[in-house]
């Protein structure tokens with residue numbers, strides 16, 4: 050249900066594809082376990098610098114598997130924690146770019162919200178339709194939407210179940226760029242290449258610092274940024290980057 054392939058100009062981009070076409074990539078336990086395993090494999094493997102997560106041209110993911118969930122009772126989802134491992138994506142320290150074509154509904158939108166950058170195809174459709182089936186977003190939707198867009202947009206999306214097209218999602222700030230459907234993955238990989246040209250160590254440091262903006266007060270975040278900035282001065286890559294600039298040559302990163 051998941052394919053992992055190596056791509057990018059330097060072959061250091063992991064392309065992870067959700068591949069369950071019979072159910073529009075609905076997120077069932079098995080698919081999410083496989084996704085988690087693949088993400089952890091890529092996270093550990095130093096030869097991968099950036100991850101691109103995508104689905105098919107018709108669906109990024111049509112949400113959690115409603116047919117699987119329909120059989121569950123409170124004890125199944127509470128005591129057995131139905132979503133165990135479903136948030137692995139949000140703990141990955143390498144940059145993750147979502148390339149979203151087609152339906153990204155419910156858990157599909159929430160997976161995209163866990164990524165660092167969202168690129169959308171012109172046919173992308175986002176939304177949180179959980180309200181229409183008697184439940185609420187359970188993979189971070191009610192928490193991440195209001196952090197990334199306005200309260201009014203977040204409430205509208207989660208309370209009505211209305212869908213948002215790619216252009217609207219861009220205007221709301223959920224998506225950074227929109228591309229023709231067939232170009233989307235290629236553009237995401239080009240962006241991954243541009244990120245992967247930088248020191249992997251410093252790239253992770255930027256991600257960590259920026260993510261703290263969503264979890265701390267401004268003062269705590271600024272303090273964290275200052276400490277991380279200072280810590281880059283203990284790295285070989287900071288020395289190499291500045292020397293290379295002065296010597297008018299390309300830097301050679303060692304991630305140390």
Ligand code: CAA
Pocket residue numbers: 071072073075076111112113114115116117152154155156157159178179182185186187188190
């Ligand atoms: N769960 C299980 N199966 C799903 C599914 C889902 N979320 N979404 C689509 N499928 C299945 C359909 O049942 C159908 O299977 P069959 O051919 O066996 O009947 C197949 O995928 C194709 O779907 P459709 O025939 O419905 O395709 P469509 O193009 O007419 O419609 C759609 C596409 C608008 C995405 C529609 O399938 C749909 O509304 N899906 C459900 C979307 C949804 O409500 N997602 C939220 C789930 S709850 C959640 O995600 C909780 C959370 O916070 C994590």
